[in-house]
Amino acid sequence: MKFLILACVAAMAVAAPQYGYETPAPTYLAPAASIRDESVEVVEFVPILRDDRVHEDDGRYNLDVETANGISLSQSGSPDGPDGAIVKAGQYTYTAPDGTLVSVKFVANENGFQPESDLLPVAPEFPHPIPQFVLDQIAFAAEEDARRARGEVSRTYGTPDDD
Numbered sequence: 001m002k003f004l005i006l007a008c009v010a011a012m013a014v015a016a017p018q019y020g021y022e023t024p025a026p027t028y029l030a031p032a033a034s035i036r037d038e039s040v041e042v043v044e045f046v047p048i049l050r051d052d053r054v055h056e057d058d059g060r061y062n063l064d065v066e067t068a069n070g071i072s073l074s075q076s077g078s079p080d081g082p083d084g085a086i087v088k089a090g091q092y093t094y095t096a097p098d099g100t101l102v103s104v105k106f107v108a109n110e111n112g113f114q115p116e117s118d119l120l121p122v123a124p125e126f127p128h129p130i131p132q133f134v135l136d137q138i139a140f141a142a143e144e145d146a147r148r149a150r151g152e153v154s155r156t157y158g159t160p161d162d163d
Contacts, residue, residue, distance in 0.1 A: 046071075059086070070095050082110050 016139035050066040066072045075090030088108040096102050104117040 059084075063090075085110065 039062070047068045048065065049068055050064060052062070052064040054062045059077075061077050063073065065074075071092070071094045071145045073090065075078045075088060075089040075092075077086045079086055081087045087110075089106065090102065091105040093101065093103045102117070102119055104115050104120075106113060108114070127162040
């Protein structure tokens with residue numbers, strides 16, 4: 001009986017599929033630009049030319065990274081924020097797909113992430129001039145509020161029951 005069980009186990013081991021192929025070389029993949037498209041495109045391998053990192057025992061750090069395709073990052077940080085939060089400052093540069101050199105300087109602290117770049121949009125200065133039509137609308141609304149306070153009904157608009 002033991003011999004029969006041993007023979008069955010040996011027969012199953014011999015009959016099991018044998019995978020004798022070599023493992024393919026690793027390919028560096030990144031998701032395609034379209035989220036709807038589930039396909040994946042092959043992206044070239046970009047060597048890292050420099051990767052200098054210094055981490056101090058007190059929480060301070062410095063980071064400098066540069067890649068062969070022109071991306072660079074320089075950043076430093078320290079636990080000087082409120083409640084020991086890390087305050088960071090640095091800059092990064094890269095070349096946009098249209099060939100424009102993008103350079104961004106930044107600070108990240110208790111006031112949030114604050115980037116600076118010539119390519120970032122800038123809000124108009126405040127206080128900016130208020131257009132005349134807006135001033136007219138504000139005056140009209142104030143006049144309507146005054147009429148309502150005096151008990152007068154607006155002839156311009158009102159509830160349907162005012163007719």
